[in-house]
Amino acid sequence: MSEIILTINGRQVKGKEGDTVLEICQANGIDVPTLCHLEGLSDVGACRMCVVEIERERNPVPACTYPARDGLVVKTDTERVEKYRRQILELIFTERNHFCMFCEQSGDCELQKLAYRYQMDNVRYPYTFPSLPVDSLSDYLVIDHNRCVLCGRCVRVCSEIAAGHTLDFGKRGWRTLVGADLEQSLGESSCLSCGACVQACPTGAIFSKVNLYRGKTDECQQITTVCPACGVGCELNVMVKDNNLVRIEAPELTEPRGPLCPIGRFELLYQTPPRVISPLVRGKQGKLEESSLDRATQVIAERLRETKDGFAGIISTRVPNETLSLFRKFIAEVVGSDWIDTRDGGSYRIISQGIRQFQNKGKGLDIECPVEEILKADCILIVGANPAETHPIIGTLVRRAVSQRGAKLIVIDPSRDVFSLWTDLWLKPRAGSEGVLLNGIAMTLIDRGLAKQEKIPAELVSSLSQYKTDEVNRATGIDKENLELATEIYGQAEHGVIIYGEGLLERNESSLVTSVLHLADLTGNWVGDRLRVISLKPGANSRGAWELGLALKGIKQNKPKGLYLLLADEPVDEELLGWLKGINFLVVQASYHSPATSMADVVLPSPIWAEREGKYVSMDGRICELKQVLQPKEGLPQDQEILMEISKQLGRRLSSS
Amino acid sequence: MAKVKVATAWLDCCSGCHMSFLDLDEVLIDLASAIEITASPITDIKEFSPVDVGIIEGAVSTTHDEEVAKKLRANCKILMVWGDCACFGGICTMRNLFPKEEILRRYYSTESTTKDSNIPSSEDIPPLLEQVKPVNQVVKVDCYVPGCPPSSKAIHYALTELLEGRIPILPSEMMRFD
Numbered sequence: 001m002s003e004i005i006l007t008i009n010g011r012q013v014k015g016k017e018g019d020t021v022l023e024i025c026q027a028n029g030i031d032v033p034t035l036c037h038l039e040g041l042s043d044v045g046a047c048r049m050c051v052v053e054i055e056r057e058r059n060p061v062p063a064c065t066y067p068a069r070d071g072l073v074v075k076t077d078t079e080r081v082e083k084y085r086r087q088i089l090e091l092i093f094t095e096r097n098h099f100c101m102f103c104e105q106s107g108d109c110e111l112q113k114l115a116y117r118y119q120m121d122n123v124r125y126p127y128t129f130p131s132l133p134v135d136s137l138s139d140y141l142v143i144d145h146n147r148c149v150l151c152g153r154c155v156r157v158c159s160e161i162a163a164g165h166t167l168d169f170g171k172r173g174w175r176t177l178v179g180a181d182l183e184q185s186l187g188e189s190s191c192l193s194c195g196a197c198v199q200a201c202p203t204g205a206i207f208s209k210v211n212l213y214r215g216k217t218d219e220c221q222q223i224t225t226v227c228p229a230c231g232v233g234c235e236l237n238v239m240v241k242d243n244n245l246v247r248i249e250a251p252e253l254t255e256p257r258g259p260l261c262p263i264g265r266f267e268l269l270y271q272t273p274p275r276v277i278s279p280l281v282r283g284k285q286g287k288l289e290e291s292s293l294d295r296a297t298q299v300i301a302e303r304l305r306e307t308k309d310g311f312a313g314i315i316s317t318r319v320p321n322e323t324l325s326l327f328r329k330f331i332a333e334v335v336g337s338d339w340i341d342t343r344d345g346g347s348y349r350i351i352s353q354g355i356r357q358f359q360n361k362g363k364g365l366d367i368e369c370p371v372e373e374i375l376k377a378d379c380i381l382i383v384g385a386n387p388a389e390t391h392p393i394i395g396t397l398v399r400r401a402v403s404q405r406g407a408k409l410i411v412i413d414p415s416r417d418v419f420s421l422w423t424d425l426w427l428k429p430r431a432g433s434e435g436v437l438l439n440g441i442a443m444t445l446i447d448r449g450l451a452k453q454e455k456i457p458a459e460l461v462s463s464l465s466q467y468k469t470d471e472v473n474r475a476t477g478i479d480k481e482n483l484e485l486a487t488e489i490y491g492q493a494e495h496g497v498i499i500y501g502e503g504l505l506e507r508n509e510s511s512l513v514t515s516v517l518h519l520a521d522l523t524g525n526w527v528g529d530r531l532r533v534i535s536l537k538p539g540a541n542s543r544g545a546w547e548l549g550l551a552l553k554g555i556k557q558n559k560p561k562g563l564y565l566l567l568a569d570e571p572v573d574e575e576l577l578g579w580l581k582g583i584n585f586l587v588v589q590a591s592y593h594s595p596a597t598s599m600a601d602v603v604l605p606s607p608i609w610a611e612r613e614g615k616y617v618s619m620d621g622r623i624c625e626l627k628q629v630l631q632p633k634e635g636l637p638q639d640q641e642i643l644m645e646i647s648k649q650l651g652r653r654l655s656s657s
Numbered sequence: 658m659a660k661v662k663v664a665t666a667w668l669d670c671c672s673g674c675h676m677s678f679l680d681l682d683e684v685l686i687d688l689a690s691a692i693e694i695t696a697s698p699i700t701d702i703k704e705f706s707p708v709d710v711g712i713i714e715g716a717v718s719t720t721h722d723e724e725v726a727k728k729l730r731a732n733c734k735i736l737m738v739w740g741d742c743a744c745f746g747g748i749c750t751m752r753n754l755f756p757k758e759e760i761l762r763r764y765y766s767t768e769s770t771t772k773d774s775n776i777p778s779s780e781d782i783p784p785l786l787e788q789v790k791p792v793n794q795v796v797k798v799d800c801y802v803p804g805c806p807p808s809s810k811a812i813h814y815a816l817t818e819l820l821e822g823r824i825p826i827l828p829s830e831m832m833r834f835d
Contacts, residue, residue, distance in 0.1 A: 093745070100834035101741060101748050101805040107835070116832040121801035122744050122793055129753035129788060146754075 004070035009077060015068050022050055022063035025076060032076050033085060033114055035202055036151035037064045040254020041160055046152050048088050049114065052076045060084055086118040093120070094127045095174065097146040098203070105204030107216040111149060112203075132177070137187030140208050140266045141198060145177055148205035154178060154197035162196040162259040163399035178205070194392065195266060196259040199249050208247075210266040215241040224251050226616050226624035227264040228318050228569075228609035231537045232257060232371060232393045233618030234264055238610065238629045245269050245610060245630065256372050261392030271608060273592040277634055280603035288603060293637065293645065296602050301649035303562060303585050303601075304335060310561035312339035315550065316570040317539030320614025320626050323639045324545050327566055330654055334647045339560060343570065344538035345551025347505045351535050352546070354513020358521075365543065367517070369497070369530040370620045377401045377532070379493030381486075382419070383412040383516065384434055384503025391536050391619075394499065398422070401497075408489045412437060413503065425486055429476035434504060438515040439464055440472030441487050445522050448484070450491030452524030460518065496525050501536030537619040539570070544617035559583060565596065566639060569608040572596045589639065605636045612638070660690075661820060662708040665697040666729050668722040669749045669789060670715025673806035674739035675699065680809040691820055705732040710819060716742040716749040717790045721783030730796040735824070737800045737815060738792045741834055744803040749789040757785050800824050804833040 001016040008030055015024035020043060025032045036047040045065035052063045055073035060081050063074075075081070092098070092111065100106040132145035150169070155178060158167040166189050170179040180189035197206045220239035227234045234257040239246040248265050250258040279296035280288040291299075304311065313331035315324060324342075331340045355367055374380065374397040388395030399422055401407035408424045414431040417423050429437045443464045445451045469480045490496050498520055504512045516533055525532040537543060545551055562585040569591035577595050580586060588600035591608045613628040632638070637645075647654040667675060675698060681688065692710075696702040705711075711733030717723055730736055741747035752760050766774035792798050802815045802825070811831045818825035 097750070097754065099741070099745065099747060099750060102751065103835075112834055115834065116829045119826055119829055119832060121803050121827055121832070122738075122791070122798065124793070126794060127746060127750070127753075127791075129750065131754040 004068060004072075006068055006070070006072045006074060008074045017068075017070075019068045020064055021052060021054070021061075021066045021068050021072070021074055024068050025052075025063060025074075030076055032063050033117065034064065035110060035114060035149065036153060038153050038157070038200055038254070040252075040258075041153065041156040041200075044152055044156070046150060047092070049085055051081050051084050051088075053078055053081055082118075086120060089115055089118055089120050090123045090125060092149050093123050094125045096128075096130060096132065096148060103147060103204040104212055105147070105207060107218065109204060110202035128174075135180075135185050135187075136209070137185040138191060138193060139187065140193045140195060140210055140262055141186055141191070141206060142209060143178065143180075143186060143206050144204060146205075147203045148178060149203055150176055150178070151202060152178075153200040153202065154206055157196045157200040157253065157259070159403070161254050161396075161400075162192070162194045163396055163403050164190065164192050164194065165399075165403065166191045167197060192388070192392070192395075193262040193266070194259045194396070195262065196250075196253060198265075199253050208266060210269055211247045214244070215239065215246040217247075220246050223627050223629045225610075225627040225629060226540075226618075227260070227268070228540045228616075228626070229261075229263040229268070230391050231540055231542055231619030232391050233540070233616060233620075233622055233624045234258075234260055234393055235624075236260070236264060236268075240629050243631050256375060256397060257393050259393070259396055261396075263392070268609065271592075273594060275608075275633060276590055276593055276597060276603055276605045277636070279605065280597070280600075282601045288598070288600070293604075293642070296604060297642065297646045297649050300564075300587055300602055300646050304646075304650060307562050307585065308336055310339075311335050311337045311564070312341075312555050312560035312562070313337070313564045313566070314340075314555070315342055315545070315566040316568040317342045317344055317542035317545045318568050318570050318609065319566065319639060320541060320612060320616055321544045321548060322614040323566075323612070324541070324548050324550055326640050326643055326654065328548060328550050330643045330647065331564070334643075334650055334652045334654060335564070339555050340550055341553070341555045342539070342542060342545040342551045343576070344542050345545070346508070346554055347502070347535075347538055348542065348546040348551050349554065350505050350508060350510050351513055351537070353510035355517065357510060357514040358517040363529065365546070366621055367529075367531055368534055368620065369527055369532050370622075371397060371534060373495075373527060373532055374398060374401055374497050374499075374534070375405075377407045377493075377495045377497040378405060379408045379410070379490050379496040381410045381412070381490050381496065381498045381519075383438065383498065383500045384505070384507075384512075385499055385501025385536050386413075386416070386418040386503070387499060387501065387536060388418065390501060390538075394534070394536060395419075398499070408493070410486050410489060425482070425489065427478055427482060427486055429478055432507070433476040434507075435509065435512045435515055436467060436472055436475040437478060437483075438512070438519055439467040440469070440476070440478075440483055441490065442515070442519050442522055443467040443472075444469065444483055444487040445491050445519075448487060448491070450487065451522045453522050456522065490519075491523055493523070495532060496520070496523055497532045497534065498525075499534045499536065502538070505535070534620070541616040543619055543621065544615065547617060561585065563587070565589070565600075566606065567591075567594075567596060568606050568639070589642065604642055606639055607632050607636060611636070660693040661710060662695055663692050663697075663710045663712060664695045664705050664708040664729060664733065665699065665712040665714070666705075666725050667698055668713060668715030668725060668743070668792075669718030670740065670742050672698070672714070674714040674743075674802075674804075674812075677804075677806040677809050678739075678812050681813055682809075684809075684813060688816065692816070705729055708733050709735065711736045712739060713737075713743050713792050714739045716746050717786065717792060717795045718749055719783035719785055723786070723795055726792055726796050735799045735819065736792075736796065737802065737819070737825075738798050739802050739804075739807055739812065741803050741805045743792045744801045745834075746789050746791045747805060753788045757787055761785070800826070802827060805835050808833065 045062040051060040567590040589604040
C-alpha cells in the first residue's frame, strides 16, 4: 500500500492508499463526529454525520465512505459542515420518536451525546411521530423501532461479525424498518441472541431486558476478564456498580471472539439458585445444619484422619489454575490420595491419547490450531460436534467462513444436521460408524490421488486398506457418491479445518481422534507445526487442569469411600448425581444449592466466577486472566482459604506457591 | 436601573421547570433585585401585560395552550422556553402515537377509570389538538433551555445571559434531555 499525503484542516497528514478520509482523520487525532460508523464494520455512509468539505467537491461528502487520495484537501470543522451536521441531527430527531425522558438508554446514547455536542436545544422541523411497533418477544432482546436511526450497525454486525444474517432492512424509504428474517419477531426468528446488535446499537433501538435499569456506563467500573462458560476464552468487559453486575460487553466487538454468546453476554448476569452462604454439616438426625467454617473444616479433618484410603477429589474446571494446583496438592499431600480428576477429564484423556497415537513425541495438545484458523478456511468438516450449542463462538466463526469466504461445510452426524441451512453436505453415518467414515474418506483420498502428503507411510495405507468404498458403505450406510463428494470437497480445499467434539469424545475411542489427525495430515493441512484440527473441549479452564496434571486418569470406575467435590458455580448433571449416590462421606464445595449439595455430608461455600481471580488456559492454549469483578458475597472465603483451613486442622501447611 | 419585567406560563407540563427555577433558593433573592415577575403561576397573576422576557414551560397540547403561547408572545420582547416539553414536545408527545379519540376513550371509558364513560365536554374545557407540539411550532421562540427538568444551574445561566444582554445558548456540558 503506497503512502499518500493529504491536507486536513491545513495540516499535512499521511495515510495509506485504500484508507477512507475518516480513517485518516481518526489515525491523526482529527475529531470527526460519527454515528453509523463502527470500527471493524464496513462503512455505508447512512447517517451523514461525518460530512466534510473536500476541495473541488461540489457538496460536503461523508468522510467514512470517501476514499482518500494523494493531495486531497479536506476541511472537517468549517462553519458550513458544522451547520449541516446540526441540521442532520434535527432531521434524525424528527424522523422517529427520540424523546430521552422515556428511554432506558438515556445517558448511554450516542445520538443524545451528538445532540449535546451540537447544542441542539430545539428542532426547526415538524416531527413525524410515526407509531412504530416494539418487539419484545425474544428472551433477551428488545427492538424499539421508535428509537431507530437506521444506521444499520446492527444489520452489519449481525452479518459481518456474528454471521447470523438475521437482521436486515425491510420496507423502503422512510418506512424502512430493521427486521428479523422475513418480518418475524426476533423471538421467533433465526436470531441466536448473541447480543452483538445490542452492543452495536448507538441508541435505545435494540437493548437487552437483562441489562435494563441496572446502571449507566458512566456509573460503572469496567473490568476486562475472561468468560467462564466454555473453553473458547472470549474476553468480557464486565460493568459493575455497587458490587452488582450491570452489563457484559465485548472489549473488541468486531474481533473474532467479539460477538460473544447469550451465555457470556446475558446468562452470566443471573445468579438464580440460592447461594451457599454458610457451611452446612449433616447433624445427628441426618439433616444438614448451618455451621461455622471452623466446625465444618473440623468435621472434614476428622473424617480424613479416619479414612485415609479411598478418598478422592473431583474439581470443576471453571476454577483458575491457582485453585486447581492447590486442590491437586491438597488431595495429594493432605488427603494423601492420587485419586483425582476433573469433571471433564475424560475428554482430555481421549484427545491426548489420540494425539499420542498419531505423533508420539510431539507437541501434545498444541498440535491443534488456534480457533481463528476457522476464518481462513475454505472447507470445514464438522464431525461429532455441535459448536453452535456447546461453543457458540466456534459456530459463529464457521458461519463467517461459509458466508464470507464461501467455505464448504461438511457435517458428519448420525442424527442432526447441526448447521442446517449452512451445510453443503450432510453425511449421516449410522451411529457409531463415524470412525469408519473418516477412514473411508482417508482411503478415498489416497485412491483418488488427492492426498497431498509427500510420503504416505506404508503402515497407514495398509491399515486404511480395509476401508474401501464398499466396506464403508456397508458399515456406515453412506453411498459411494457422497463419500467421494466429501472426499473431493475436503481433499481439494487449500485450508480444510476439521472440528470435532463431544459426539466423538463420548465414544471413548482415541482411535477416532487419530483418524481425524491422519485425515488432516494426508491433505497437508498444516499451519507451521500445527494441524488444522480443533477439538471442542468442555470446561472453561479444562485445558489448564489437564496441563496441571489433574486429569491424568479417570476415577469413576470405582466408587471412593469419601469424595471432595469442588463444584464451584458449575451446574450438576444427572450422571454426576447418579454416581455420587452411595459415597460414604461427601464434601461439596459449591456456589449454589443443588441436588448435589443436598446429598452432601458437609457443604462449603465457593465464590462464583465474578468473585474469583487467576489464570485460565483456553482450549487453544492461550493464557487468559480471570479478574475479580465482585467482592465475594457476605465476605465468603475463597476456595483456597478453605482448603488451607482443612489442612491446618490436619497439622499440614498448604502453600499456594 | 429598572428591573427587567418577566412573565411566565405553563402549558402541557408537570411544572417541574418552574420548580427547578424555585430550586435556585437564595439566588432568587439576588435575582429579585434584577427582575420583576409579573404574570406567572408563581405570582398567580393570569393576565399578561407587556414584559421584556416571556418564559414558557410545557408543550402545546390544547387550543388554550395555543392561545396562551400566542398571548405571551405578543406581550414579550424575548420568548424563552424551559424544558424538553416546550423545546421538543417531550413526554407529552407520547400521546401522538395514538389518535386523539383513542386517547380520550382510553382515559375516560376503559379500565383506566372507575367513573362513568362520558368524555366530558364543555366550552370551558379546551379541546385537545390533534398532536402535541413544541412551542416553536406555534410561535417564534428566541431561546431554549432543554432538560427534564433543566437544572437550576441551566436556568440561572440562561437568565444571567439574558440580563447581560445576550441570547443564551446552553453550553454542551449543561445540555440534558432527561
